[in-house]
Amino acid sequence: MALGLLLVRLLMVAAVVAGGLPRRADAGGLAVGFYNKSCPQAEDLALAEMRDIVEKDKTLAPALLRFMFHDCFVRGCDGSIMLVSRNGTGERDALPSHGLRGYGEIERIKAKLEQACPLTVSCADIIVMAARDAVYLSDGPRYAVETGRRDGKVSAAFDANNDVPPPSSNIVDLKTYFSVKSLGWKDLVVLSGSHTIGWTQCSTFAGDRLYNYSGRGVQDPSLNKKYAADLRQACEAGVPDDETVVAMDPVSPYTFDLAYYHDVYNDTGLFLSDQALLDDQWTREYVAQMAAAASPDEYFRDYAVAMTNMGRIEVLTGDSGEIRKVCGAYVD
Numbered sequence: 536m537a538l539g540l541l542l543v544r545l546l547m548v549a550a551v552v553a554g555g556l557p558r559r560a561d562a563g564g565l566a567v568g569f570y571n572k573s574c575p576q577a578e579d580l581a582l583a584e585m586r587d588i589v590e591k592d593k594t595l596a597p598a599l600l601r602f603m604f605h606d607c608f609v610r611g612c613d614g615s616i617m618l619v620s621r622n623g624t625g626e627r628d629a630l631p632s633h634g635l636r637g638y639g640e641i642e643r644i645k646a647k648l649e650q651a652c653p654l655t656v657s658c659a660d661i662i663v664m665a666a667r668d669a670v671y672l673s674d675g676p677r678y679a680v681e682t683g684r685r686d687g688k689v690s691a692a693f694d695a696n697n698d699v700p701p702p703s704s705n706i707v708d709l710k711t712y713f714s715v716k717s718l719g720w721k722d723l724v725v726l727s728g729s730h731t732i733g734w735t736q737c738s739t740f741a742g743d744r745l746y747n748y749s750g751r752g753v754q755d756p757s758l759n760k761k762y763a764a765d766l767r768q769a770c771e772a773g774v775p776d777d778e779t780v781v782a783m784d785p786v787s788p789y790t791f792d793l794a795y796y797h798d799v800y801n802d803t804g805l806f807l808s809d810q811a812l813l814d815d816q817w818t819r820e821y822v823a824q825m826a827a828a829a830s831p832d833e834y835f836r837d838y839a840v841a842m843t844n845m846g847r848i849e850v851l852t853g854d855s856g857e858i859r860k861v862c863g864a865y866v867d
């Protein structure tokens with residue numbers, strides 16, 4: 536084999552071992568402490584609001600963590616998930632946004648920051664800070680967030696339908712959805728661990744996993760039998776149930792811990808997309824390693840890196856985009 540080709544192959548293997556595919560090494564105009572001069576109290580004020588929000592309703596912590604995923608995967612982390620389409624064709628109206636909560640809470644934090652520092656802190660950054668604080672307030676790590684994003688002005692349901700992976704995704708689909716956003720297998724397996732907190736509706740998974748796996752009218756054979764029996768009790772067959780919710784990690788749904796990896800490793804991950812992490816050598820090894828880990832420290836470090844990577848997706852910085860007064864502005 537020619538030396539050049541060998542070198543390329545070695546580099547590719549190194550990239551896979553390191554967690555995937557080409558990533559931008561720089562923060563693309565973002566910086567930790569971007570508001571240190573213009574609004575030094577921004578992060579403290581946001582945390583204080585989040586504390587109050589989560590104290591009143593603990594289910595809003597997972598909701599606001601998921602919110603960042605949906606903002607960042609659709610046209611980048613630009614706050615466009617907040618925009619309201621007059622004709623019902625915005626990101627909010629798309630199928631993947633179904634069940635998304637947190638719009639009012641992001642607006643509430645924005646109002647607080649507008650009082651303190653008018654037209655300074657973007658909605659996109661508030662979403663990223665709220666997700667970080669949601670993890671922290673669920674006993675997870677508190678990592679430093681990069682800020683300096685500006686807000687986009689476009690919101691299209693089409694983009695959300697295209698770019699948010701559905702829970703029925705297999706491992707090839709998942710890796711593709713992530714690599715399109717410059718995220719690798721490690722980001723995928725680490726960020727999927729966010730499903731260690733939160734709830735979902737029966738309608739999201741009951742078909743795929745309990746009653747009509749692969750369109751064959753049967754239960755998913757890879758799902759743990761005892762767990763499946765419990766889920767069948769909660770989610771009745773043949774009822775398109777948007778009302779009943781089940782915890783995605785039944786052991787500790789309010790605590791950001793390693794339980795997700797125990798669940799997935801023991802075939803009690805809820806979605807096909809969770810179970811699918813066992814179908815790839817690298818993600819499977821990571822699941823096994825975290826399921827056996829005595830402490831969450833390494834996972835928490837990995838999580839901070841992966842969230843930072845997700846927070847860099849297609850950001851608007853410098854003179855691009857805008858800083859809005861209200862996040863949920865109307866667009867056509």
Ligand code: HEM
Nearest residue numbers: 597598600601604634700701702726729733734735736808
């Ligand atoms: C890997 C691909 C992913 C898929 C297919 C996926 C899919 C889903 C689905 C279908 C729900 C349930 C929504 C509902 O029933 O209302 C959900 C909930 C959730 N997702 Fe994901 N997700 C993925 C990645 C992520 C990422 C990257 C994060 C955060 C960084 C995340 C955080 C959450 C959280 C915290 C919840 C619970 C929300 C709540 O309790 O309100 N997910 N996810």
